[in-house]
Amino acid sequence: xxxxxxxxxxxxxxxxxxxxxxxxxxxxxxxxxxxxxxxxxxxxxxxxxxxxxxxxxxxxxxxxxxxxxxxxxxxxxxxxxxxxxxxxxxxxxxxxxxxxxxxxxxxxxxxxxxxxxxxxxxxxxxxxxxxxxxxxxxxxxxxxxxxxxxxxxxxxxxxxxxxxxx
Numbered sequence: 001x002x003x004x005x006x007x008x009x010x011x012x013x014x015x016x017x018x019x020x021x022x023x024x025x026x027x028x029x030x031x032x033x034x035x036x037x038x039x040x041x042x043x044x045x046x047x048x049x050x051x052x053x054x055x056x057x058x059x060x061x062x063x064x065x066x067x068x069x070x071x072x073x074x075x076x077x078x079x080x081x082x083x084x085x086x087x088x089x090x091x092x093x094x095x096x097x098x099x100x101x102x103x104x105x106x107x108x109x110x111x112x113x114x115x116x117x118x119x120x121x122x123x124x125x126x127x128x129x130x131x132x133x134x135x136x137x138x139x140x141x142x143x144x145x146x147x148x149x150x151x152x153x154x155x156x157x158x159x160x161x162x163x164x165x166x
């Protein structure tokens with residue numbers, strides 16, 4: 001015997017506006033008018049305006065890869081052999097000290113034959129390491145903290161930002 005389908009968690013009147021699977025995922029509509037091709041900031045895997053995740057074990061080199069991507073975007077040079085959209089890059093690093101970030105950037109530039117001065121006003125690595133946990137807390141009690149509000153305002157002032165690493 002066929003069982004009745006499970007009841008919906010949301011009633012029809014509770015579904016958020018614009019959220020309709022049959023309308024948004026309509027292949028016939030896509031075939032008639034294909035969606036606009038996305039712009040990519042890095043290769044064909046970091047889409048402009050989208051979120052991408054770089055995950056791995058601690059010490060695997062995620063921060064180093066992120067810094068390399070930031071430098072390549074700022075200089076407009078290929079990242080791991082893939083084209084980039086040139087622009088400014090900002091990185092917020094919660095586990096790396098300012099000294100560690102500086103030393104990594106220095107090594108990246110030496111290896112690439114680039115002077116670090118070429119990155120000034122284009123690459124912004126920010127270390128969130130501090131003994132004060134409140135200073136690096138961006139969201140608390142279901143609301144943005146003053147730090148996040150200030151950060152958003154500052155990010156909005158960076159010309160041509162193409163890459164934000166969190």
